[in-house]
Amino acid sequence: MLITDRDLVIIRWINSHRLVTAEHVKKKFLMSRQSAYRRLKILVEAGYLAYERIFISKPGVYRVTQKGVAVSEDDLPPKGVCLGTYHHDIEIVTLAINLEERTGGKWVPERRIRQELGLKGVGQAGHVPDGFLLLPDKRVAVEMEQTKKGDARMAKIISYYKNEPTIAEVWYFCCTDTIVKRVSKAVSETGKFKIIKWPEMTEIQVGPVQKPEGQISMDQFFWGVKNANRL
DNA sequence: AGATACTCATGTGCTCTTGA
DNA sequence: TCAAGAGCACATGAGTATCT
Structure with missing residues (x-):
């Protein structure tokens, strides 16, 4: 098969995230469903990607193989599927695509951050977020x-995060009300931290100043982000 | 409780169009 | 000419609702 530039971009992007679904590739690269499945299948058959169906009721996932890393000249080594972080990994990719789409920003996955920082594992030197969203005026x-x-x-x-001057804001996406409460309690201030209910995408107001409804829609929120970027 | 039908998501096959 | 992409149809398997 002939490997295209877009194939290389897809391989590197998948490797950044560790594992993705066909639906993710379709959304990220603006492909039709059929094209995404077909291209991924070709890359699997050529040995650049590996496909695994972990759960019967869930879509299968694609990850990059050693051959894929070599052909894309990526610095990140290939990673296998970890059941412990499977759901988290999938949700992060969904969130990343969503945020790039809504804000026009660029997502830097955790693996790339670690690579840049030279960190090899969890728990070393500071804290690494699930990702950075790079907006024109802030990180x-x-x-x-x-x-x-x-x-x-x-x-x-x-x-x-409070003491890290290079990070302008921290957005916490919480999956349950219990976690929303817990994070709200820990943050206890507005400004730098935003708490957002996932996957509803509603921002939860924290701190002493409460809006009457307690929540604002993320369309309103991202509209604000986009317009702030234009200033 | 078991059988059946239906729905939905995932994945494939075929064909046509497009562009290099 | 050929690879890639798109559209349509279809197959498969799991979950769910309904009927007997």
């Missing part, structure tokens, strides 16, 4: 909270 750290972190660990992360 936003994005966190996806699907499970409750311990109070001490949460406080440590919040403290890191």
Whole structure:
């Protein structure tokens, strides 16, 4: 097969995220469903990608192989599917595509951040967010909270963000009301931190100033982001 | 409770069009 | 000429509703 420039971009993008679904590729690269499936199948058959169906009721996932890393000249090594982080990984990709689409910003996945920082694993030197959203005028750290972190660990992360001048904002995407409450309690201030209910995409107001409804729609929120970028 | 029909998501096959 | 992309139709498998 002939490998196209777009194939290389797809391979590198998949490797950045570790694993993605065909639906993700379709959305990210503005392809039809059939084209996405067909192209991914060709890349799997050529050995550049590996396909695994983990759960019967869920779509299969694609990951980059050693051959795919070599052909795309990527610096990140290929990674296998980890069941412990499977749902989190998939949701992060969905969120990343969503945020790029809504804000026009550029998403930098956790793996790329670690690569740039030279970090090899979890728990070393500071804290690495699930991704950075690069907007024209600022860098936003994005966190996806699907499970409750311990109070001490949460406080440590919040403290890191508060004292990190290169991060303009931190957006917390919380999957349950319990996690929303927990993060709200830990943040306890407005400004730098935004708490957003996922996947509804409604921003939760925190701190002493409460809006009457308690929530604003993310369309309103992202409209504000886009227009702030134009200024 | 078991059988059947229906729905939905995922994936493939075929054909035509487009562009290099 | 040939590879890629798109559109339509169809197959498959799991979940769910309905009927007996």
